[in-house]
Amino acid sequence: MPKNICIFEIMKTPQKRTTIYDIAKKLNIAASSVSRALSNSSKVNPATKALILKTAAEMNYQQNVMASNLRKGSNRTIGVVVPRINQGYFSNIIAGMEDITYNKGYNLIICQSNELHSREVDCVNALINQHVNCIVISIAAEQGGHEHLQQVLDHRIRLIQFDRVVDELETFKVINDNERASSEAVSHLIQQGYQRIALLEGPQNLDIFRQRKEGYLSALRKHGLPVLEELMCENAWTKELSAEATRKLLEMKNPPDAIFASTSDFSALGVLEVATQMGISVPEQLGICGYSNEPFTEITSPSITTIDQYSFSMGKTIANLFFQEMEVADLHIEPKIMSIKPKLLVRKSTQRL
Amino acid sequence: MPKNICIFEIMKTPQKRTTIYDIAKKLNIAASSVSRALSNSSKVNPATKALILKTAAEMNYQQNVMASNLRKGSNRTIGVVVPRINQGYFSNIIAGMEDITYNKGYNLIICQSNELHSREVDCVNALINQHVNCIVISIAAEQGGHEHLQQVLDHRIRLIQFDRVVDELETFKVINDNERASSEAVSHLIQQGYQRIALLEGPQNLDIFRQRKEGYLSALRKHGLPVLEELMCENAWTKELSAEATRKLLEMKNPPDAIFASTSDFSALGVLEVATQMGISVPEQLGICGYSNEPFTEITSPSITTIDQYSFSMGKTIANLFFQEMEVADLHIEPKIMSIKPKLLVRKSTQRL
C-alpha cells in the first residue's frame, strides 16, 4: 500500500463503503446470502433476511451500482439526445420523462446535439458505450445519415425516436400528427376569411417540416384555394430568418393576408414584430399562427394563435412506452408508433370575425 | 446453458460485444497489453500499439464502461439536482454544463426535486448510490434539513451548490450576488423618481430571497427612503400570488408607485397584467422590475426591466469549477465560492424619465 494512502487513512476516518462481504463476515454467513436477502429473494429464510437487512442498515450499506451494473449487463439508464436542452419543448419532454423514470428508479443521461449531425453521432456513440438500456432521440436539423441509429439497434439497445424522426428506420416512435394540426390551423385561418395564406417552412430534410407543409397544402386544396409558390418561404425557421421573409412578403404588390409560421412560435414572433413595425394591424390586416405553444405566445399583443404539442405529457408517454412495451420484451417485437394529436389554440392574432 | 438462450443465438447473430480478451486472443498477446494500448500507455511498443488499435477498430471494439467504472471506482458522471428542469434558468444552467462536460467525456444525470424536500433527498441518495463523481445542486424551496448534503460529503463525493445554497455547509458554491443586483435594481427605480417601492418576496427560508430583500432594504436606506412594512409582501413568488398581492397593493389608499418582483419575471408578469387590467399605466404610474431575464420579458408591452443571471455561462462556470479545482484534487481542499454579478437590464417598464 502506498504511503500517502496510509497517511490519508490515518488522517481521516477510513470511511470505506460497506460491501456485502463486510456484512457477510460480520454475520458469519456467505456473501451470496446477503445479496439474496437484499434483493428480497425467496431463497433465504425470513429470519435470516431480517437480520441481514437490519445489519445492512446499521452498517450504512449502500449498494455499489457499478458492480451490479457490470454483473447484470444493464445500468437502468435511459439516454436522451435532443437538439437543445434549453428549449421549452425539449425541456418539457425531459421533465415529463423524468417524472416517470424517477419512480422506476431509472436515470436519465442527457445530451444535446446543438442541431449538429456530427455531434449527434458522438452523443449516440457515447451512450452506446455506456450500455444504456434505451436511447431516446429527436434528430438534429443538420442533414446527415442515420447509420448511428442503426448502430444503436445493432448493439441491441432499444431506441425510441420522437418528434423529429427518421421515417425509414423501423423503431418505436412517438410523434405529433403535424400534418393534421397544420391542416387544422390553416383551415381555421381560411374560416376566419383569410385568403392569401403564406407559409414559413423549416428545413425540408426534417420530416416534421415536410408534414406541416403537407398539412398546409391539403387545407388549401380542401377549401379550393390556389397554391401559390410565391407565398411559400423556405428555411424561415428562426426569428431572424422569419422576420426577413416576412418583410419580403409584406412588400409584395399583392401581399399575403395571413402567415402560418409552421416552424415555431419564435418565427411567429418575428412576423408579429415586423408587422408591428410596418404598421400592419394584426389580426385585421394580417393573421398570424405559430407552432409549439411557447409560453410567451400568450402574452404578446395580440396573443398568438399556436399549436400545443403537449410536450410534458409526451415525455411521459415516451417513458411509459419504454416501461410498458420495451423494458422486458424481446428486442425484436414489432415497433409501435404513437401519434399524439396536437391542439390548435386560437388566440387573438387570428380572430377577426 | 438454458435452451431458450441457445435458440435465440441460433435465430439471431450472436452479436456479442468484442472485449479486450477477444482482441488479445486474436493477436496472441495479453489482455493487459490491449488495455494499455487502448489507454495509450507508454508501456507498450508503438508498433504493437498501432496494431492493437487497428485490430480493435476492425473488430468494432467498444469499451465496456461498466467494467471500467467498477475497476476505477469512478464513472465520469456528474449528478444534477434542480427544482425543475423545464424552467428557463435551470435548463440554461444544465445546457451550459453539458457544453463543458461533453468535451470532457463526462455524463450528466439529471434529477428534479419539484421543489419538494423529500424528493430532493431521494434524488441525492440515488446519486450517491450511483457513485457519481460530483453532485451539483440547487435546493428545493420546501423547508427541510441538509443532512442529505452532509451525506454526500461523508461519502466522499464532491459537492457544488449553486444559486440556492445552504450557507452553513462548507462546500463549493457558485452563486449570484443577489443582494448587490437587487440593490442596483431598486436604486435604479429610485433614480427614475419612484418613491414608494413595494417588494414581492420569495420564501425566506431560501437564501437567495433573503439576499434580495436585503438588497432592497439597503438601497432604500442608502437613498434615505423609509422602509414601509405595508409595502413588503411575503411569499409572492408565483404569477398568481403576485397578481393577488399586486391587487391589494394597488387598492391601498396610498399605493406604491413601483413594484420590485424580486422572486421572478413570472411575478413581474403578474404585476403587469393586474396593472393593465386596472388601467394603471406602466411605467408612468407604476414601475415594474422582475428577476431572471426570462425570454418573454423582452416582448411584453411594455418590456420588463429585469436582472440577467447569465445562466448559461453560470452552467459553464460550474462545470469548469469541477474540472479545474475538484476533479483530481484532494477532497479536503478549502472550498471555493464563486459569485457572479448579475446584470440589470433596464427596459421600458421602469423608464419614465
Added chain:
DNA sequence: TATTTTTTGGCAATCGATTGCCAACTTAAA
C-alpha cells in the same frame, strides 16, 4: 424409521477492464 421433497445457504465462477509486480528482452555503458 426410511425416503422423498422442500428449504436454506454456501461455493465459486462470472461480468470486463485495470494495474502492481515481475520477468524477459533490448540497448547502452563499462
Added chain:
DNA sequence: TTTAAGTTGGCAATCGATTGCCAAAAAATA
C-alpha cells in the same frame, strides 16, 4: 564481453454484486 539500465509485455489479483449449481438441513410423506 560483461554489467547496468531501460523497454516491453505477461500474470494474476482486484473492483463488488450476482447466480447456477450443489449440498446440507429441515420438513413432509410413506
